[in-house]
Amino acid sequence: MSAAFKNAGHQIVQVYSRDIQHAQLLAYHVKAEAVDKLSRVNAETDIFIIAVKDDAIPVVAQQLAVYNKLIVHTAGNTSLAALKQYAAASGVFYPLQTFSKVKEIDFSTVPLCIEGASPEIELTLTELAGTISNRVYKINAEQRRQLHLAAVFACNFPNYLYYIAQQILDKQKIGFDILKPLIKETADKVQNYLPAQVQTGPAIRNDENTMEEHLDLLSNEPALMQIYTLLSQGIIKMDKRSNGAR
Amino acid sequence: MSAAFKNAGHQIVQVYSRDIQHAQLLAYHVKAEAVDKLSRVNAETDIFIIAVKDDAIPVVAQQLAVYNKLIVHTAGNTSLAALKQYAAASGVFYPLQTFSKVKEIDFSTVPLCIEGASPEIELTLTELAGTISNRVYKINAEQRRQLHLAAVFACNFPNYLYYIAQQILDKQKIGFDILKPLIKETADKVQNYLPAQVQTGPAIRNDENTMEEHLDLLSNEPALMQIYTLLSQGIIKMDKRSNGAR
Numbered sequence: 013m014s015a016a017f018k019n020a021g022h023q024i025v026q027v028y029s030r031d032i033q034h035a036q037l038l039a040y041h042v043k044a045e046a047v048d049k050l051s052r053v054n055a056e057t058d059i060f061i062i063a064v065k066d067d068a069i070p071v072v073a074q075q076l077a078v079y080n081k082l083i084v085h086t087a088g089n090t091s092l093a094a095l096k097q098y099a100a101a102s103g104v105f106y107p108l109q110t111f112s113k114v115k116e117i118d119f120s121t122v123p124l125c126i127e128g129a130s131p132e133i134e135l136t137l138t139e140l141a142g143t144i145s146n147r148v149y150k151i152n153a154e155q156r157r158q159l160h161l162a163a164v165f166a167c168n169f170p171n172y173l174y175y176i177a178q179q180i181l182d183k184q185k186i187g188f189d190i191l192k193p194l195i196k197e198t199a200d201k202v203q204n205y206l207p208a209q210v211q212t213g214p215a216i217r218n219d220e221n222t223m224e225e226h227l228d229l230l231s232n233e234p235a236l237m238q239i240y241t242l243l244s245q246g247i248i249k250m251d252k253r254s255n256g257a258r
Numbered sequence: 259m260s261a262a263f264k265n266a267g268h269q270i271v272q273v274y275s276r277d278i279q280h281a282q283l284l285a286y287h288v289k290a291e292a293v294d295k296l297s298r299v300n301a302e303t304d305i306f307i308i309a310v311k312d313d314a315i316p317v318v319a320q321q322l323a324v325y326n327k328l329i330v331h332t333a334g335n336t337s338l339a340a341l342k343q344y345a346a347a348s349g350v351f352y353p354l355q356t357f358s359k360v361k362e363i364d365f366s367t368v369p370l371c372i373e374g375a376s377p378e379i380e381l382t383l384t385e386l387a388g389t390i391s392n393r394v395y396k397i398n399a400e401q402r403r404q405l406h407l408a409a410v411f412a413c414n415f416p417n418y419l420y421y422i423a424q425q426i427l428d429k430q431k432i433g434f435d436i437l438k439p440l441i442k443e444t445a446d447k448v449q450n451y452l453p454a455q456v457q458t459g460p461a462i463r464n465d466e467n468t469m470e471e472h473l474d475l476l477s478n479e480p481a482l483m484q485i486y487t488l489l490s491q492g493i494i495k496m497d498k499r500s501n502g503a504r
Binding site for chain 1: 358400443448450451458484489493
């Protein structure tokens with residue numbers, strides 16, 4: 013996100029981390045100063061962006077409060093209240109995306125979820141968000157919590173299912189490559205159709221023979237059998253809104 | 259697949275369906291003759307491709323046996339034996355992809371899994387497959403069954419999880435669009451990294467507070483609570499092979 017801000021013409025004044033090497037690594041990329049003490053923070057800045065573990069957010073906010081500036085956090089599952097009690101002005105700037113150190117991201121397509129302690133702050137943050145992304149959403153506290161939960165179902169859990177699939181193939185000495193077009197197509201489809209319209213597989217056809225055979229193949233893996241059964245039961249009960257293929 | 263064959267310069271002689279309108283619809287696109295009786299099948303053809311429900315495969319194969327031609331089926335979960343007992347020459351031609359009537363597919367990237375009753379048939383099918391796809395795999399019966407199972411985990415189940423995520427957003431009056439970049443990025447990541455390298459979310463961080471809050475949000479949905487718990491337990495136990503981000 014700091015690279016996206018930099019590229020959009022903003023100045024990253026400082027990067028703070030308890031670990032100065034972490035701060036330096038990021039600061040170097042965005043031509044900022046690295047600091048490892050919050051007392052060294054430059055007061056001549058417009059906004060503090062806190063991107064730390066959820067439970068560290070109030071701790072950092074409390075120490076930044078003395079500077080009397082706009083403070084935002086970037087967490088999906090933390091309320092604005094974690095900042096409000098300390099900050100003169102506060103907000104949330106939540107990027108709804110999965111970030112890994114191994115892979116860069118085109119920030120212009122990352123949905124940014126904005127909440128502000130006042131309408132003025134909300135406007136400021138919306139404008140700021142618009143400089144780095146073309147998908148800016150005003151999302152309130154309850155919506156953001158639910159959105160974070162939905163993201164677990166839409167991202168973290170599917171990735172784990174890819175992992176299970178890979179484990180199954182490993183045992184057959186089949187490379188994971190063979191599944192990649194299928195994984196990609198499955199995600200591509202829901203870019204233009206609702207999931208219910210494009211659900212395929214034995215469960216949506218209620219193909220009991222195939223499901224039983226699959227459970228047989230998993231008979232040494234009770235946890236996977238449970239996952240298979242639960243998800244298949246869910247699919248069988250799915251609200252089919254269209255005559256998509258099966 | 260018939261369109262891909264046609265585009266590759268093959269001739270689709272006939273398209274059979276019990277429902278002549280179904281046969282006509284497909285036949286029209288590939289300039290073939292539509293038939294609704296297997297007794298009307300043109301004997302002057304090189305290969306019969308059976309793409310019907312699993313349990314109908316032997317029924318159709320038995321009726322095609324009189325023509326003494328190469329017969330293949332396209333099913334992931336049906337063995338070659340279903341054809342062998344009837345056909346003079348038989349094989350499997352299994353495209354590992356999710357097909358919906360609503361969306362066309364670039365067949366050249368679809369993995370084709372080939373099995374033949376003899377090495378000669380396997381060679382013929384491999385060459386044929388190579389004319390429509392650049393991803394051709396020799397896959398034996400046991401491998402194909404496991405592959406079909408893996409595909410359920412890699413495609414059908416993730417699509418159902420997208421559906422759950424959409425249901426959660428619906429209740430908050432948030433459009434499904436906001437999740438699309440996340441879904442796409444999650445599938446894109448595993449094109450170049452193993453799922454274990456790019457797993458993110460509360461479970462892989464063992465963030466118990468967040469997981470408890472998520473279960474609270476699901477308290478009226480016992481089936482979803484079970485799914486959340488099972489998949490999170492699986493992620494917590496995941497074999498982390500790399501230091502991917504969390």
